[in-house]
Amino acid sequence: xxxxxxxxxxxxxxxxxxxxxxxxxxxxxxxxxxxxxxxxxxxxxxxxxxxxxxxxxxxxxxxxxxxxxxxxxxxxxxxxxxxxxxxxxxxxxxxxxxxxxxxxxxxxxxxxxxxxxxxxxxxxxxxxxxxxxxxxxxxxxxxxxxxxxxxxxxxxxxxxxxxxxxxxxxxxxxxxxxxxxxxxxxxxxxxxxxxxxxxxxxxxxxxxxxxxxxxxxxxxxxxxxxxxxxxxxxxxxxxxxxxxxxxxxxxxxxxxxx
Amino acid sequence: xxxxxxxxxxxxxxxxxxxxxxxxxxxxxxxxxxxxxxxxxxxxxxxxxxxxxxxxxxxxxxxxxxxxxxxxxxxxxxxxxxxxxxxxxxxxxxxxxxxxxxxxxxxxxxxxxxxxxxxxxxxxxxxxxxxxxxxxxxxxxxxxxxxxxxxxxxxxxxxxxxxxxxxxxxxxxxxxxxxxxxxxxxxxxxxxxxxxxxxxxxxxxxxxxxxxxxxxxxxxxxxxxxxxxxxxxxxxxxxxxxxxxxxxxxxxxxxxxxxxxxxxxxxxxxxxxxxxxxxxxxxxxxxxxxxxxxxxxxxxxxxxx
Numbered sequence: 001x002x003x004x005x006x007x008x009x010x011x012x013x014x015x016x017x018x019x020x021x022x023x024x025x026x027x028x029x030x031x032x033x034x035x036x037x038x039x040x041x042x043x044x045x046x047x048x049x050x051x052x053x054x055x056x057x058x059x060x061x062x063x064x065x066x067x068x069x070x071x072x073x074x075x076x077x078x079x080x081x082x083x084x085x086x087x088x089x090x091x092x093x094x095x096x097x098x099x100x101x102x103x104x105x106x107x108x109x110x111x112x113x114x115x116x117x118x119x120x121x122x123x124x125x126x127x128x129x130x131x132x133x134x135x136x137x138x139x140x141x142x143x144x145x146x147x148x149x150x151x152x153x154x155x156x157x158x159x160x161x162x163x164x165x166x167x168x169x170x171x172x173x174x175x176x177x178x179x180x181x182x183x184x185x186x187x188x189x190x191x192x193x194x195x196x197x198x199x200x201x202x203x204x205x206x207x208x209x210x211x212x213x214x215x216x217x218x219x220x221x222x223x224x225x226x227x228x229x230x231x232x233x234x235x236x237x238x239x240x241x242x243x244x245x246x247x248x249x250x251x252x253x254x255x256x257x258x
Numbered sequence: 259x260x261x262x263x264x265x266x267x268x269x270x271x272x273x274x275x276x277x278x279x280x281x282x283x284x285x286x287x288x289x290x291x292x293x294x295x296x297x298x299x300x301x302x303x304x305x306x307x308x309x310x311x312x313x314x315x316x317x318x319x320x321x322x323x324x325x326x327x328x329x330x331x332x333x334x335x336x337x338x339x340x341x342x343x344x345x346x347x348x349x350x351x352x353x354x355x356x357x358x359x360x361x362x363x364x365x366x367x368x369x370x371x372x373x374x375x376x377x378x379x380x381x382x383x384x385x386x387x388x389x390x391x392x393x394x395x396x397x398x399x400x401x402x403x404x405x406x407x408x409x410x411x412x413x414x415x416x417x418x419x420x421x422x423x424x425x426x427x428x429x430x431x432x433x434x435x436x437x438x439x440x441x442x443x444x445x446x447x448x449x450x451x452x453x454x455x456x457x458x459x460x461x462x463x464x465x466x467x468x469x470x471x472x473x474x475x476x477x478x479x480x481x482x483x484x485x486x487x488x489x490x491x492x493x494x495x496x497x498x499x500x501x502x503x504x505x506x507x508x509x510x511x512x513x514x515x516x517x518x519x520x521x522x523x524x525x526x527x528x529x530x531x532x533x534x535x536x537x538x539x540x541x542x543x544x545x546x547x548x549x550x551x552x553x554x555x556x557x558x559x560x561x562x563x
Contacts, residue, residue: 013381013512014533026380097353098362120349124380127365128349129356136357141427142321144350157431160319162268162346165436165490165497168319171429183484217362218395221374221387225535232539236547243557246528249544254526256448256472256505257561 001057001174004113005046005081006104006131007039009065009072010124017225024220025093026124035072038119040079040187041180045149046117047080048185052151058082060111064103064208065092077198078190084201089208095216097125101133102214107206108138113175115156120145120179128179135177142177143170147184261288262337264328266347267296267313269433275343276302277406282341282399285370293331295324298416305412309334311419319347322426325354330419332359337394344398356396363396364388368403382515382537401496402519441475441491443499448474448507451494451521452482455510455531455550459487465509468554471561472505477521479511495520510550513538530554 011017011031018027035043043061050057061081063069066089073084087103089095095103108116118131128144135142147167148159160168161181190198233249235242250257263279265272272294280302283290292302293309295316301308309331316323328351332340340355342348344366356363369376374387375397443449450469452462462476469476478488480495494501496516506524511517513529513536521527522541529542530550539545546553 011380013383014536016535017380017384024386026384096362097365098356126379126381127363128344129353129363129365132350132353133357136354142354143428145346159434160346160350161497162433163496167434168346169431169434170319171431172427182480215391217356217360217392218364218388218390221389223379223384223386225383226378226385226537226540228540232542232545234534234539234545234547236534239548239552239556242546242548242553243560246544246546246557247560250505250526250528253543254505256474 001053001115002111002113003046003049003057003059004108004111004116005039005042005059005061005076006116006118006134007043007061007063007072007076008036008119008122009033009063009069010036010122013123019223023222025223033068033071035075036119036122038121038123038180038182041182041184042117042119043076043079043081044185044187045180047188049115049151050080060085060113062087062104062107064089064100066090070203073203074198075190077201078195079188080194082201084203086203086205087208087211088205095212096218097127097129098133098217099212099214101130101137103208103212104130105134105137106211106213108134115174116140116177118177118179120181131177131179140175140177141172143172144179145181146178147181149178149184259286259288259339260335260337261286261290261339261341262331262335263290263292264340264342264348264351265292265294265296265302266343266345267294267300268318270297270300272296272300272302275345275401277410278343278399278401278404279341280304281406282404285404286339288339291331291335291337292414293328293419295327301414301416303410303412304414306414307335308414308416309419310416316421317430319430320426320428321351321354322428323421323424324351325358326421327419328355329358330421340394340396342396342398344400348398352396352398359394359396361392361394361396362390363398364390365398367397367399378515381512383535400515437490443475443477443492443494443501446475446501446503448472448505449477449494449501449503449524450474450507450509451477451479451511452488452509453479453511454481455512456482457510457551459485461551462487464551464554468507468509468558468561471558472507474503474505477501479517480514508538508542509554511538512536513540
């Protein structure tokens with residue numbers, strides 16, 4: 001079995017974001033990057049499946065972006081991936097979800113993967129489109145927002161998370177694409193021996209121009225912070241003083257403290 | 259300008275999000291038609307055309323068939339926009355329809371600003387203005403961003419949709435009910451919730467102590483539940499409970515939209531967060547910029563006096 005896991009490297013979401021010189025994306029300077037949280041669940045599920053099948057499947061880890069994304073690929077290899085593919089694109093943020101999907105589909109078409117795992121969305125752009133669009137471009141079955149996954153004899157049974165805490169259960173035959181929701185499993189921490197081993201694993205670099213032949217279907221005109229709705233009070237300073245200020249406000253504005 | 263609105267239907271019922279699609283089309287200034295894979299008894303109240311396919315035949319979750327049915331309605335209606343809710347149904351189906359038509363898709367729209375679609379990004383800390391490059395566009399709208407005011411009314415002209423081919427690559431098995439709740443947060447007057455900002459499981463009792471001092475219940479954000487620090491029955495948000503207490507205290511919760519949807523109706527909201535720009539600040543009446551683990555014990559001590 002051949003498995004592909006598509007991962008993205010994104011900034012720590014607690015960062016303070018500044019806009020880049022083009023005005024359409026964040027400035028990468030001073031940001032700390034890490035693997036997109038949803039994708040950690042995708043990597044873990046692929047590795048668990050490999051273990052279930054007696055290590056037979058080969059797991060390819062793919063990421064698009066500048067050189068920094070190699071760090072995320074290496075983490076996924078240390079978690080249990082077999083080989084990495086870095087699609088080098090320094091202007092990754094100018095591509096729309098259709099183009100990102102087309103780039104991955106163009107690579108995957110040649111490789112004939114049985115199963116493709118992605119996160120359900122990225123934490124930075126959050127379109128939730130790429131996984132499903134890859135499936136459509138390749139003519140594969142697809143289910144999104146997985147909180148449960150089981151494989152048996154060429155068929156997968158998935159649990160999708162729906163609103164209100166209920167789940168939808170569906171079954172499909174491979175080949176398929178699945179997108180993973182938080183809580184699907186417990187992503188492992190790479191161990192030191194596995195980190196050492198991952199350094200020897202194959203890592204291929206491909207320029208994005210070799211794979212992407214599609215034009216964009218949507219365009220970002222600008223990025224900006226949300227308009228402040230106002231009204232809220234912001235308290236800053238010494239903790240002791242903050243405690244007294246908040247107590248005063250709650251006594252004045254609510255009935256819960258008497 | 260024409261919009262085709264894709265209704266959502268689950269466990270035999272039309273979902274209220276359907277009317278948010280109407281509110282959005284109103285803001286867009288588009289003439290609308292709707293498409294529903296559901297039942298005639300649950301047809302939306304609407305003065306216009308509703309394309310109806312039978313969920314008894316095509317299933318409630320059958321993306322392959324639903325895609326083809328929506329495409330049938332698109333062929334008949336020739337809309338400029340095809341609009342879905344950004345929900346477990348919409349984000350699953352919309353990209354399939356967009357890919358089949360090779361149209362651009364703009365996801366999770368929160369506003370229409372100067373004719374451009376505003377979407378959220380970076381965990382709701384930033385916005386982007388996005389424009390389509392194709393004549394026709396697929397859109398998904400954020401739950402709650404476009405509220406329908408007044409009572410839905412009208413009687414639709416129904417037009418039945420049928421597919422010749424019933425082949426599908428996904429088989430729907432059924433629903434699994436939400437986990438039993440041993441905590442009913444919906445009746446609590448005070449809720450003190452813990453988010454990832456509390457740092458570790460060992461710190462949960464500190465937040466629980468504040469809940470107790472205020473005579474309230476302990477709540478939790480999703481990451482804390484996923485990490486196994488607090489039971490799912492305490493989760494507040496889209497996939498947990500929707501609450502409206504007199505006081506809601508969010509401790510170390512950044513404020514993802516799924517969490518905000520579950521608690522923004524609280525009468526008074528206090529957020530304690532070291533990140534001044536955390537999106538929770540958008541709904542908080544008071545944002546205390548501080549380290550949760552320093553502030554909460556000090557605050558609890560004063561409350562308990």
